[in-house]
Amino acid sequence: MRLLIADDDPVSRRLLARTVEEMGHEVIAVQDGLEAWTALQQESIHLVIADWMMPEMDGLELVRRIRATTRDRYVYVILLTSRNERRDVIDGLAAGADDYIVKPFDREELLFRIRSGERVVRLEEALAERNRQLAMMALIDGLTGIGNRRSFDEQFHRTFSQAVRYHNPLSLVMVDIDHFKRYNDSLGHEAGDEALRRVARCLAAGIRASDAVFRYGGEEFVVLLPETDREGAREVARRLVEQVRHEGIPHPENPPRGVVTISAGISTYTPGAIVTENELLKAADDALYRAKREGRDRVVAAALPEPAPA
């Protein structure tokens, strides 16, 4: 496993690191809570051993932050506490620590507590793997929890056929996160995944009950709007763009707003028009491309063949 050790006392840090390395694990050792938090953003860490009293951010606050953030794997946390603070152990466990060990720690005890942690970590990994397999077979995108590409393809086909049959309009909104590659590159993949989750939640919250949003690609989403014409789609799309902007996820590499924004391309099937599913998709994609070209953080609607006047 890869372990993070956070302790401001160099002797304690060294002792912990040595014990952990002798167990065959990889160690990252830091001296305060803030360094610990930074390391957690940048590395994939299985288990944390953190001292309670540390500068910048104490062990308790560190645990709270870890538990408040969704990560792609579970982080097992052991808090180091001295005898005086024993009554605070409840606070530590309540904040989400998995275990505690009293300082000065006993080597053998530490060894076995880390082993317990390892069991939990391995169990969680097996569970996550099983879930990934299930997600592949299912119609849900594992990361964001919304419909996946296969699910979209099926629903689009069905909804489009119905629209044609019952002479209803149908719109698509193709959504893409602006400068997402830059976001991932500068803030790391954990942060990128969290941004994807937040944007997905935003989009899902911004649509109506009869609509559906799917993850279409890496940083691309598609919204299906049955019985919605171009104007209606524009309204929905504008609202989504605003909501994502309003979410205020910091993105320094996305000027001018400096927060995560999306671009959206709309295409609409108007009853009677001669257009295929693929053409509708392509039109939305082209409109999305134009939205990017014209400055991002905006909506562009495709001009599609209108039906000939009756």
Add this chain to the structure above:
Amino acid sequence: MHDPTGNCPLDLDEALARAGDDREFLRELVEMFLADVPARLDELRAALDAGDARRVAAAAHGIKGAAANLAAEGVRRVAFDLEMRGRNGELAEAPAVLAALEEEIRGLADWAATF
């Protein structure tokens, strides 16, 4: 290696057990402690001069914890005394206790030189 007066600053058996029975490693740890402690003592003095009881407690707590890792009972005990005075806001006798702490640490440094 207990000195003739029987006043060893470290419980050697326990210290070695903590260091995985590796004398070299224990030596390294003691050196680390001795290199790190002057800054902690400076902080303690500054806190005492400022009459800041909580700061005194925090600084003493740190030294106590560090000493406990090495089974340096003398240092640990005095640091704990100072910590409790800080926690209870009783700094009147603290300067004398600080002097005693510095004495214990000097004793540890002397012992380390021959270890």
